[in-house]
Amino acid sequence: MVITLVGEKLAKPGLEFIYEGPAEPCKTCRLARVCVGNLEPGRRYRIVRVRNIEHSCPLHEGKVRVVEVVEPPIEVLVDPRIAIVGSKVTLKFVDCDDPSKEEVVRPAGLFEGDRVKVMEILEDVECGEKRYKLVRVEREK
Known part of the structure; x- marks a missing residue:
């Protein structure tokens, strides 16, 4: 579980977001280490708990709230040969041009x-002519 800060309007258990990286004002903010320092750009996070602690923030309307987040399981297509429940694999995206x-x-x-x-x-x-398995995976850290 990771502690971070999100805008109070978004601070709801179950909400998922993709962290895109710090905005310019974050680089000099005194809360940056807790807020953006715990997150990895490009990763998906799900809020699991909202704490009753808030701080002011120049990027959000009003305030930010302290939240606990996790990386949720994600669905992805994989080669059927590696689709074994419990297996740990290195992810290789499949070739599928279907938008x-x-x-x-x-x-x-x-x-x-x-x-x-x-x-x-x-x-x-x-x-196309290929068959894949849709699986739910969790990232190993």
């Missing part, structure tokens, strides 16, 4: 080369 499947071919929050654990096999997916 309707882009969200699971290269899902936000994962990078090719990430070490992931296959948590669940969801379904078979066809892309």
Whole structure:
């Protein structure tokens, strides 16, 4: 679990976001280490708990709240040979040019080369003449 700060309007358990990196004002903020220093650019996070602590912030309307976040499981298409529940694999994105499947071919929050654990096999997916498995994975840190 990671502690960070989010705008008070967004501070709701279950909300997911992609951290895109620090904005310019964050670089000189006294809270930057806690706020953006704990997050990795390009990763997906889910708020699991909102604490009753708030701070002022020049980027958000009003204040930011202290929240606890985790990296949630993410769905991704993989080669069927590595789709084994419990296996830990190095993620290699599959070749699928179907725009309707882009969200699971290269899902936000994962990078090719990430070490992931296959948590669940969801379904078979066809892309052109190839068949893949849609799986839910968690990133290994």
